[in-house]
Amino acid sequence: MFDVLIIGGGVIGCSVAKYLSEYQLKIGLLEKASDVCELTSKANSGIVHSGIDAHPGSLKATLNLQGNQMMESFCKELDVPFIRNGSLILCFEESDYPDLLRLYDQGVKNEVPGIKILNQEELLQLEPNLNPHVYAGILAPSGGIVDPFKLTLMQAEVASTNGVSFFLQTTVFYIQKKQDYFQVETSKGVFQAKLIVNAAGIYADEFNNQVSNHILKIIPRKGEYCLFDKQVGSLVKHTIFQLPTPLGKGVVVTPTTDGNLLLGPTAYDILDKEDISTTVEGLKFVVEKGKKTIKEVPMSFVITAFAGLRATEANGDFILGESQDVPNFFNAAGMESPGLSAAPAIGVYLGNQITTKLRAKKKDHFVTRNKSVVDFDKLSLTEKARYIENDHDFGQIVCRCELVTLAQIKEAIHRPLGATTIDGIKRRTRAGSGRCQGGFCSPRILDILSKELHKDPKEIAKSSEQSTYLVGLDKELL
């Protein structure tokens, strides 16, 4: 019997797990994918929003602001890349200016620090590659960017180190409320827990509706993105939005913490919760909208496109806390934007409620800090030399585009909650996320994974078990 079972290994589930792992609780986390950070948490803009556009007084507004304030020290403790690069919200017509002012007023109401209105000249001075026809904009200096993979992974690792049991490739089928506990049927057997945290992203409504009469309805809202080579990563310095639409914050042009340029997302509601495919129309839309923000979209530098699904709940706000009719069933549902920005604050917000409810006591010993796999590329020459001297595997480059070494790949495999897949390696080290997109390094990483994990190369997968690469030996099928 677990004290707490968390359903979902995304950024929210992992934030809650990290917070609770400091307490004397028996905690399990169930994740259907082969790794944490596999769904919405891996396919988003990686933006830490300033909090301007959340509705004043909403949970989104409060927790976004808190998350934003916490992010810097939180990321420092966990060794997660975070840059407070500031964000801009642009309007292009005089007729849109009143809407921009309204947004500014809302920002003031939300107590977003340091925001100001900039005119065309000031904007172009700040960002010379903007569309010269920009009319005006809001600068929000507290806006930032974060590595969404690391934000999830590093929290998960801390939780795991503090004793949280992670059950990967464990699909939850059904949750049943018993007398004073929950019974959870999964693909890996039956689990029991006193308390459930439903952080199942786009599936959070299904689990809620299995136990509660307060029905939730989550609609997957697809967002498609184009990612560009680091060569054009410094085209803009700020995260640049256009005036928001009812469906979302519109298409963003932003640098990433790794130095790439990112354009996206689209925002349209779909029916299929599994549909993370990109579309011709979507990618075209992103590029068209991007062209409005910046002078020129450097199409010859696109390295990949991807899509993610936001978990949009009909009421428009986060649904956080204990279910009204099911004691000890805690929801973290409707985690669309600004879910990533708010994640550290949500961990505290929900974690607090849960530890109070369970009257949990802090452990005597637990860790709060984490250290990421070293980024060899960013080391100075002297440091590089020292690293290779101490471990020859640092002298062996596996991913040429991102300069990732054998030592880093091996470490990514052998860390707590280590990588078991090609995508897992990519999110932990960036191997394969450069301009050749794994063309060169993926056979090598497959080989390293197979050796380090003592697995048949044919079993090594991209992400889920079914996504393997090799079908047999040469001539085996003849």
Next chain:
Amino acid sequence: MRNVDVCIIGGGPAGLAAALSARKEGIENILILERETFLGGILNQCIHNGFGLHTFKEELTGPEYAARYVQMVEEASIPVLLDTMVIDISKDKVVTAISPQAGLIQIQAISIVLAMGCRERPRGALNIPGFRPSGIYSAGTAQRYVNIEGFLPGKEVVILGSGDIGLIMARRMTLEGAHVLMVCEILPFSGGLKRNIVQCLDDFNIPLRLSHTITKIHGKYRVEGVTVQQVSLDKTPIAGTEEFVACDTILLSVGLIPENELSRKAGLKIHTTTQGPLVNDRFETSIPGVFACGNVLHVHDLVDWVSQEAEFAGQFAAQFVKLGSQISRLLPIVCGYGIRYTVPTTLCIDSMKTLTTVRFRVTDVFKDYYLDVFVGQVRVSHQKKRIVAPGEMESILFKKHWLDSKTEDEEITILLQKE
């Protein structure tokens, strides 16, 4: 810091030929840096035949062609550092490299020859919509799995792009037991060599679908199929021609890009079309003493031309060590009608060789055209070309005397004309 006269970045066919010719020019202190644990570069995984017809007057496989050069380099006792990856080249020609054994090393060179080769364009560069499952490989990655590691990466295969590696892999996958359903080419003609279309597709009854492309990838985990669609001349998919083709594997042979991250870091000027460094007739880049040859300069169809080009680059690199820069007045070569790019892009009026090979590619398929060369307003060459195509690299022997009494304010134009 180690001092080297000629430092060669890359031990593939270009680097090896450059090293040998620098040695022939009398340079003793040469160093080849190779990131793999063996010399020969990508030739080692090109186990098919068709190499060396021009260089050795016989047909060799890739590894055989490489082995001949490796042997010559060994016989000449040219120093090589294997398993050594260059991570930086500075403007003042300091080369920084790392290796597991030697750690971090720095080399001060007088001449540098860039011979890093090229890499394949990935799916992302094409923005093909759909899911991102496993089962999508660049043709070269699949070639590595099959030819080096002994694994078959798929059973039912659709190949996108009819570049030479794609064609070669269509045959290889078939021979190794996979079923190649088709090769789709977005252009109305193939970018590969004619002989490869005959020997790799026709001989195995593999259909080549010209003016067709993949417009969607299906399958959430592993590829389950593709939507193949006909395209118009401007490459726009034509509605109503969508066809679902079930397959578990997609091979992409959609172009090669010279690998010039180091060149960019060093601040070399890069050609916007070839994505290789801009060079003059001595294969010298925008930094005096830094030379480039082979696929890092522009993508070749035949390794024989790589070797030939590299031999010159090595020779010029050696001369730079002995004599310093030889470059004075440069005339630009302008691409006229039908010419996509030329290598080199400038010729030195004073120091160019009596005969200099100018290589180029054309923009389209042209039948019965004349290849004309103008210096200023004067036509200096007029050659009939029965057929030229983008897939086959062309060349012209440029005569030094064409530039006699010319000045720097003139330019050279190469173009195709009907008459």
